[in-house]
Amino acid sequence: MSLRERKTQKKKEEIVHSALSIIAEKGYHATTMEDIASNLLMTKGSVYYYFENKQDLLYQSQKSLLEQSISNVQLVMNEDLPIIEKLNKTLYVHIDYLITERTGFEMSLSPDHFFEGEQLENIIYLRDKYSSIIDLLIMTGIEEGQFNKVDVSIVRNIILGAMNYVIEWYSPQGSMNKEELAKSISGYLKLILLKS
Secondary structure, eight states, X not given: OOHHHHHHHXXXXXXXXXXXXXXXXXXXTTOOHHHHXXXXXXXXXXXXXXXXXXXXXXXXXXXXXXXXXXXXXXXXXXXXXXXXXXXXXXXXXXXXXXXXXXXXXXXXXXXGGTOOHHHHHHHHHHHHHHHHHHHHHHHHHHHTTSBOOOOHHHXXXXXXXXXXXXXXXXXXXXXXXXXXXXXXXXXXHGGGTBOO
């Protein structure tokens, strides 16, 4: 990636983070491109240089979050680790990234509320791709005799559902920081799979 491309990418990320914080406060429909530009001390035209409109901005943010999530767990899967350690690390990485990018992930809980057509198809494709990596992790553990024999899709949905719900109740002012919380939750969730 060239220096210019890196600068463009950095500016887009800055715009997305600012936009998501405003959307979290005002709501998607009440947020305007003027709000987003003003918050960054930019002109509206400058924001339009990077994104076609508010819908494109939201779509690009969700696409980026999902692609990074896939990359995060794929890196763990490619590590030379025992399957139980891969499970533990995958759960931890998922929760840690979820909390770090909480505002963006709050928008992704119901993609059909914000997207349609090709955009919705792409978001669903990326979500399914992420799920397939988790399925592979579970199936590998079962085949190696390290995990209980379970219905893979049901258990995957239980685990992902529990982790994704963290953004509904997590508070930075709570008794645990995000790292401690991620470690604690991953510890409980892996018990679903580990043989006693």
